[in-house]
Amino acid sequence: MSFSPWIEIDASALAHNLGVVRSHAPGARVMAVIKANAYGHGVQLAAAALADADSFAVARVEEGLELRRAGVDKPLLVLAGAHDAQELEAAAAAGLELVLHHSFQLALLRETPLPAPVGVWLKVDTGMNRLGIAPGEVTAMLQALRPLASLRGCLTHLANADDLGDDFSRVQVQRFHEAVSHTGLPLSIANSAGILGWPESHADWVRPGIMLYGASPFAAPVGDLQPAMTFASRLISVKKVRAGQSVGYGGVWQAPRDSLIGVVAAGYADGYPRETPGGTPVLVNGRSVPLVGRVSMDTLMVDLSTQPDARPGDEAVLWGRGLPAETIAGAVQTIPYTLFCGIGGRVRRKVRS
Numbered sequence: 001m002s003f004s005p006w007i008e009i010d011a012s013a014l015a016h017n018l019g020v021v022r023s024h025a026p027g028a029r030v031m032a033v034i035k036a037n038a039y040g041h042g043v044q045l046a047a048a049a050l051a052d053a054d055s056f057a058v059a060r061v062e063e064g065l066e067l068r069r070a071g072v073d074k075p076l077l078v079l080a081g082a083h084d085a086q087e088l089e090a091a092a093a094a095g096l097e098l099v100l101h102h103s104f105q106l107a108l109l110r111e112t113p114l115p116a117p118v119g120v121w122l123k124v125d126t127g128m129n130r131l132g133i134a135p136g137e138v139t140a141m142l143q144a145l146r147p148l149a150s151l152r153g154c155l156t157h158l159a160n161a162d163d164l165g166d167d168f169s170r171v172q173v174q175r176f177h178e179a180v181s182h183t184g185l186p187l188s189i190a191n192s193a194g195i196l197g198w199p200e201s202h203a204d205w206v207r208p209g210i211m212l213y214g215a216s217p218f219a220a221p222v223g224d225l226q227p228a229m230t231f232a233s234r235l236i237s238v239k240k241v242r243a244g245q246s247v248g249y250g251g252v253w254q255a256p257r258d259s260l261i262g263v264v265a266a267g268y269a270d271g272y273p274r275e276t277p278g279g280t281p282v283l284v285n286g287r288s289v290p291l292v293g294r295v296s297m298d299t300l301m302v303d304l305s306t307q308p309d310a311r312p313g314d315e316a317v318l319w320g321r322g323l324p325a326e327t328i329a330g331a332v333q334t335i336p337y338t339l340f341c342g343i344g345g346r347v348r349r350k351v352r353s
Contacts, residue, residue: 001313005233005266006348008320009041013226014049017212020224024195025202031077031188033209034067035059040340041213041229045351047072050212057207061087064096077121077152080131081105085112092118097152099123101131106141109148120149121188124179126172128159135179142183153186154179158201161193162217169198193217214325215336221324229340230320231347233266235284235312238304247301248293253278260304262289264316267298271343272318273332276300280331283317284310 021030032053038046047056047067055075058064061083064076073095081098082088088108091098097119100106109118122141125132133141138154145151156176160166176189188205190198195206196217210217214227241247241255255261262284268274274295281288282302289302304310319325325336 001234002348003234003236003265003313004346004348005231005270005318006350007343008230008232008350008352009045010226010228010230010352011045011049012353013214013228014041014046014212015052016226017214017228018050018053018208020222021195021206021208021211023224025190025199025206028190028202028204028206029054031055031057031205031207032212033057033079033191033207035063035079035209036341039210039213039337040343042349043067044070044072046212047074054205061091061096065090065094068094068096075119082108084108088112088118089114092116097121099131099155100141100145100149101125101133103133103141106144106148109145117148117150119152120145121152122154122185124154124156124176126156126175126179127168128157128172130157132156135175138179138183151185153188153205154183155188155205155207158189158191158194158198161191161198161201164197164218169194169201173198173201191217196222210337213336213340215340216326219326219330221326227320227325229325231266231271231318231339231343232320233264233270233316233318235262235310235314235316236265236299237263238310238312239263246293249296250294253293257305260308260310261292262302262304262307262310262314262316264300264302264318265298266316266318267296267300269297269344270347271339272300273328273334273339273342276328276332280328281323283323285314286317286322288323 030053032050034046035058057077077097092114101123123132160168187203190201190206192211194201214225216222280291293301319328
């Protein structure tokens with residue numbers, strides 16, 4: 001038995017969540033976003049589990065090349081596009097599609113000889129003010145692109161879709177349609193929050209990310225999604241402390257009564273946030289117990305007073321099955337994305353098919 005923490009990735013949950021995407025946007029094609037090592041889940045595993053998606057998307061050219069080297073031949077879009085001639089040539093040779101979001105990328109296409117036109121999606125900035133050309137530049141940019149690239153579509157990105165009380169998503173959708181409705185090209189707007197909360201954003205293609213991994217883009221979990229990642233470890237110590245004794249660095253928690261303390265072999269070096277407050281739930285043997293004291297680099301402590309039979313070697317789930325990542329993210333005032341992407345390099349990986 002290993003006492004090191006692990007993550008278990010449920011491939012069937014990924015496939016299930018893709019089905020949830022299709023149920024919410026039945027008229028759209030699905031571009032599954034598997035950037036950043038599939039949000040920490042493992043990009044090759046995710047590509048296999050999500051094989052029924054219509055295409056994939058990654059953030060950077062090198063991510064796309066990695067998938068091609070692994071034998072993934074599905075249409076694959078690089079969301080940031082190419083940034084120099086070397087990236088452009090490599091992307092074209094690998095059959096990657098590219099987002100064009102800036103005039104310098106148009107200049108790259110003009111200056112870089114390619115054996116065949118590369119597939120391009122034109123990104124329009126409708127209010128996020130991150131990447132994309134201005135809506136008023138769409139017509140001129142498409143005219144310049146037509147002899148240089150194979151146009152695949154137009155897309156934009158929603159800035160506030162995770163806030164269902166903010167009408168700015170509707171403003172962005174309207175701006176986008178006003179800018180591109182004349183193009184006759186396929187359109188893509190919706191991220192996970194758009195898919196779930198803003199049906200008017202579905203368009204021809206949707207681009208789900210976080211919901212594929214079973215987490216909600218909103219503050220509360222979405223009931224029909226299944227967690228794809230379970231982060232777990234084991235108790236390495238169970239000990240008694242007397243009432244009034246402190247536990248952990250800084251003595252920030254004192255036992256209010258004689259207590260039973262469990263030490264779990266996972267800490268912030270493994271990806272469990274140091275700032276997680278006391279009282280945050282951990283599942284030991286499937287039952288909730290509260291975190292106590294400060295999270296250390298390699299360990300965290302829980303109050304086992306309600307589980308007097310707990311022993312070293314017992315399983316402790318930090319998030320995943322039975323304990324939504326949204327619960328931990330909310331306690332830390334962050335989002336599930338940062339939890340998933342923050343798993344440490346020494347954490348073991350398992351696959352559940």
